Amino acid sequence: MTEASSSRLREGRRLSRPFFDRPTQRVARELLGAAVVVVGNDGRERAVRLVETEAYVHDDPANHAYRGPTERNRSMFERPGTLYVYRIHQVVCANLVTRPGEAVLLRAGAPLSPELGRPVGPGRLCRVLGLTLADDGVDAVTGGRLRVLARPGGAVLVAAAPRVGIRRAADRPLRFALVGSPWVSRPRPPAVGPFSEVSPTRSRGVAASRRTRTTRRRSSGGGRSGGRSAGR
């Protein structure tokens, strides 16, 4: 890892338990821009900056925890900030738990060191970071292998869109992406709203998140571009 990216990784403070212990949709949006850092067996750190997340919430038939605890989703009922890793086909996907039975899927990130591959898509993101099923249940707040660091910069613009690859509750806009990031997975959210502006989370808390505002797309003109072609 280069020195530049290494120092960049020290910038944000580690996200605390109360950060994750909030409504999942809000956590999903405010995780955008946060750094996810994973320490490998060799002590090497691999890190990305999150650019895309999805919220899986209560009363959400697409949520693995929709029907309550099972052996697979056990870690979704652990403390906020726990990692839930599950397998789909030949890959694994990772989530950060918020409240019991709810979590944020980590869908894509921007690499923070050049030797990383493309952390675009939840399976590739886990592969790039070296996350496996063995990481299911680790604590991102106090654990040693996994850290999540607050986004250092100012406010960012976030687009909301339907989640990817699900059949049930397919139209709920619970997918969030940094507007303009080239690392967002496909299908890209529309280039035009609705956006929300997310302010930085402050060290005193979480209270700063209440400043989150929503900016509505101007409906003047009405050039709706790039309609999604088909639901799955």
Add this chain to the structure above:
DNA sequence: CCTCGGATCAGCT
């Protein structure tokens, strides 16, 4: 038990 299909991805048409 047995079956179904998936919070995916790469590769091909």
Add this chain to the structure above:
DNA sequence: GCTGATCCGAGGA
């Protein structure tokens, strides 16, 4: 755009 890989968790055709 569409399909196959590939396999296990969850629910009951």
